[in-house]
Amino acid sequence: MATDLADRAARSDFGNLTGLRSAFRDVRSLTARLAAPLSAEDCQIQSMPDASPVKWHLAHTTWFFETFVLTPHVPGYRSFHADFGYLFNSYYNAVGDRHPRPQRGLLSRPTLDEVLRYRAYVDERVGELLADDAAERIADLIVLGLNHEQQHQELILTDVKHALWCNPLRPAYRARASTTTTATEMPLMRWLDREGGAAPPAGAAVPAGVTADHELRIPHVHG
Numbered sequence: 001m002a003t004d005l006a007d008r009a010a011r012s013d014f015g016n017l018t019g020l021r022s023a024f025r026d027v028r029s030l031t032a033r034l035a036a037p038l039s040a041e042d043c044q045i046q047s048m049p050d051a052s053p054v055k056w057h058l059a060h061t062t063w064f065f066e067t068f069v070l071t072p073h074v075p076g077y078r079s080f081h082a083d084f085g086y087l088f089n090s091y092y093n094a095v096g097d098r099h100p101r102p103q104r105g106l107l108s109r110p111t112l113d114e115v116l117r118y119r120a121y122v123d124e125r126v127g128e129l130l131a132d133d134a135a136e137r138i139a140d141l142i143v144l145g146l147n148h149e150q151q152h153q154e155l156i157l158t159d160v161k162h163a164l165w166c167n168p169l170r171p172a173y174r175a176r177a178s179t180t181t182t183a184t185e186m187p188l189m190r191w192l193d194r195e196g197g198a199a200p201p202a203g204a205a206v207p208a209g210v211t212a213d214h215e216l217r218i219p220h221v222h223g
């Protein structure tokens with residue numbers, strides 16, 4: 001399942017609208033599951049200016065869908081909280097000011113519970129949007145949001161790994177896997193076939209003002 005999801009994400013192609021609906025649920029729920037072993041205190045920590053709290057990642061990936069999918073494409077959409085746009089914008093200058101990155105760990109409010117309610121609120125609205133076959137027109141935007149969230153899933157793990165390491169008690173992210181687990185239960189890693197040459201960033205319909213740091217130059221894909 002995880003390998004299949006990664007494969008589809010690598011292609012930036014989740015197939016038809018039915019595939020996109022299930023991919024949306026899969027990616028969003030995986031982010032929540034990555035945070036599940038952590039306490040609210042764990043999710044609050046920012047161990048250095050270049051890292052972000054897990055709570056911030058949970059909210060920021062949700063802000064992306066609210067800002068670039070729901071607000072422009074759902075008539076009369078009411079945002080979950082008027083100030084979340086300022087708190088959870090990152091480097092998208094075109095959509096307004098933002099809270100300074102080195103101070104993300106100071107955001108004790110909203111609480112983790114409120115951020116999780118924010119995620120549920122946005123998930124429900126996006127689900128309603130995707131239930132309509134007319135959502136085909138925003139499929140590229142949804143894929144972009146999912147790819148963005150998968151990037152932050154990696155950041156959740158790397159950032160919290162550093163935060164937990166900073167604690168002299170060396171708490172574990174989660175209990176060690178059972179010793180009965182065998183290598184055959186792990187998904188096999190494999191190379192993915194790609195055409196060589198220059199390739200544009202993933203997603204054909206990148207919203208105005210959205211530029212990820214890895215998108216500033218046209219990457220080369222080596223087949």
Ligand SMILES: [Fe+2]
Pocket residue numbers: 060090148152
């Ligand atoms: Fe981001």
